[in-house]
Amino acid sequence: MMKQKKSSLFGGVTLAALVTIIVMPLLLPSATLATEILIFAMAALACNLLLGYTGLLSFGQGIFFGGGAYVASICMIHWQFGLLEALLIAMLTGALLAGLVGALSIRRKGIYFVMLTLSFSQMAYFIAYSLSDWTGGDNGLLDIPRPPLMLLGFEVSDLVSSEAFYAFVGVLFMLIFVFARRVIHSPFGTTLVAIRENENRASAVGFSTNHFKLLAFVISGGITGIAGALYAMLLNFAPLSNIELQMSESILIMTIIGGTGSLFGSILGAGSIVLLGDILSSVWPRWMILLGIALIGVVLFMPSGLWGGVGSVADRWREYRRRKASAAKSSEVN
Amino acid sequence: MSLYLFQILNGVGLGMIYFLISVGLTIIFGLLNFVNFAHGAFYLIGSYLCFTIVSLTGNFWLALAIAPLIVAALAFLTERTLIKRAYHLPHTYHILITLGIALIIQELTISIWGPIGKSVSVPDALQGVFQMGHFYYPKYRLFVIIFAAVIAFALWLLLERTRFGALVRAGSEDTETVSLLGTHIHKLFSITFALGVGLAGLAGVLAAPIRGVHPFVGVEVLGIAFVVVVIGGMGSFTGALVGGLIVGLVQSLMTTIWPQGSSLMIYGAMAFVILLRPYGLFGRG
């Protein structure tokens, strides 16, 4: 008998996210690693809007990630775009690409939809590959600047140190996190859940479901585009792998392992996989085997992911305490 | 003129390989009602087994005979141990499980054979070119076309003229009917999965001497197979054949016009079909 929580934007989970962001750089060996986690958490969060809330399994997230990275980088390199302008153009690029891919893919449902997103992902890869004059092709796009943060004409920070950049990404992440919470609890967001639960019924009560799916795509693409641009600024480099299918898969796997349908789960998913990669990739280059195993394991045995796992462990603990308490009580009676 | 004929034949050869991959995907989908995202990865195993057998024994024919069987056996085991646990789950779960399998296979392949591509030499008997008037064509490529056509015909006979085929077709219409017939539905599922995946393995073997083997080709092959079934329609033998040939021809003819864009054009063709006919060329709304 669950009562739907009327959660405020800044309560509970938002606070947990904020604490995580503050504590993370203190626990991790480098701010760069922490920044990478946040960037992928952003991408996973955007993926979660589609998968967890709308029920759309998209293999196209890498398109928006890579697209945002390329366009922001090209604008910074060739036209000296500033930091915020570059992020804005990355967001627009991601949203536009998502609009295109979404509009074509949602013409089909179910498995065909998934196959279409995967095929478009391959298409985007080949586009990036053949436009090597702009994207650097196989070599990637080099010497991407990280412009200083300017607000109202004042330089707030040059963002040169990795800590400063982390702080900037952290603030941006929180803004996006709060925005995503707003989206989820809006009329739009609740309609997305209706579509996930039963698209047929959603359409029968009057929702033009394709419009909703498309907007979900556009929002998801916009956020993913920003994440891509930040990643390029972090590395000063945009490899072709940004837009490969493998990127889409990684983002999906982070989302699923963290927990679909929970925004905080996306932080957990991105955090655990980026960390695992960081620790293992130098000792065991084929560590991705573990990802495959983890993915199968989560799908078969823990469908609500790490976040759900935390929840059910907490439930069991409470259950255990309760039983113990009642056992103690009954033994007292005896 | 002969350049175009050359490219058309190349396209047909490529198309037949794409057909073998996609028809496997389609048969599995028809009966088991799920899409095997590890299909490209099994193709990869086929290719690498071909490489290993040829480099150990020097005998391509042995590879052609054994490698697809090994791939089918691996698929059989995978179905028995993992995939059958997911039949009762929504289709998202099937995708994710087979995606996990694909990831594991790809990484294992790199562990065993290394990240760098390998090449497989054409068997001695098929070295050289076939000559007709002024037209020359590599013998091996001609062999691929003929051999794949024979396999396609045999497969058609299997599906249309045998009890097994009848069951698979009936199951594609309605899985419940088949289980009512008292058939061991699980056995049928395993065999069908092994057959479909075995065809991908066979395609991997046939393609190896032409395109070489490379650990990341599995992903590419999966993408192409999806384009084929999106164009041709899922669950249809004819759709896979026509879709495969279209994709093969588009890719091959484009290489003469715009080599870098040849792969891109396949996906362009798919987007075009989706715009005009969202349900594919042979699909019904």
Place this chain on the structure above:
Amino acid sequence: MNDYILETENLGLRYGAFAALGSVDLKIKRGSIHTVIGPNGAGKTTLFHCLTGERKPSSGSIQFAGHDVTHQAPHKRVAVGMSRSFQITSLFQNLSVRENLRLAAQGRDGLAALAFWYSENHRRQHSDKADEVIERIKLGAVADTYAGELSHGQQRVLEVGMALCSSPQMLLLDEPTSGMGVDDIPVMTQLISELGQDHTVMLIEHNMKLVMSISDRITVMHQGNILIEGEPEVVSGDERVKKAYLGESGS
């Protein structure tokens, strides 16, 4: 204002040579409870699907309250005041009864629900509507229960409630008692006859006791066409109707 809220003219649907629906002229009076009955395969469900927009008719037209809805998509018919329930219960299983109804009320907004910048609690009208419908269908005790956890009878009631949330002029109910136990049927009968007081109701139904007790008018379908239409007493006494039903059980 026209006496009839819904009128079809020559409505037909053919699959190749087979006519699932021949040529149907159905008129439904504003404010009435109008039931469509007929043996299996008579074309009731096809007719229903054409009215809800699930199937596109191959000939004829559908006029609803001054709108030509013949080729309108299902979700657009909600905006002009049509609302439907499903024969096979189709709910948002993992959401509470209240949220099911609130979403159904939100559906009437159409594209206005694309708003992603304010909270769902910001505008009360949908929650209020949900509460009003909960009261009306008497599911107050289970308002916070997941729809999937309700008993079958309660789910059928909620199924009808979902259709109410868009404040429709006309309700289209597809076998509302489908799969219901004998004990639950009076509840549904009562609910539909109450709804008939302030809505036009068109329903397909097999339960003859319910049909005869609440219908103002009955249309009997046979082989894709209307066999006869009239008040319950007229229809129940008609020889052709008996023959049509006998023909079904005889074959």
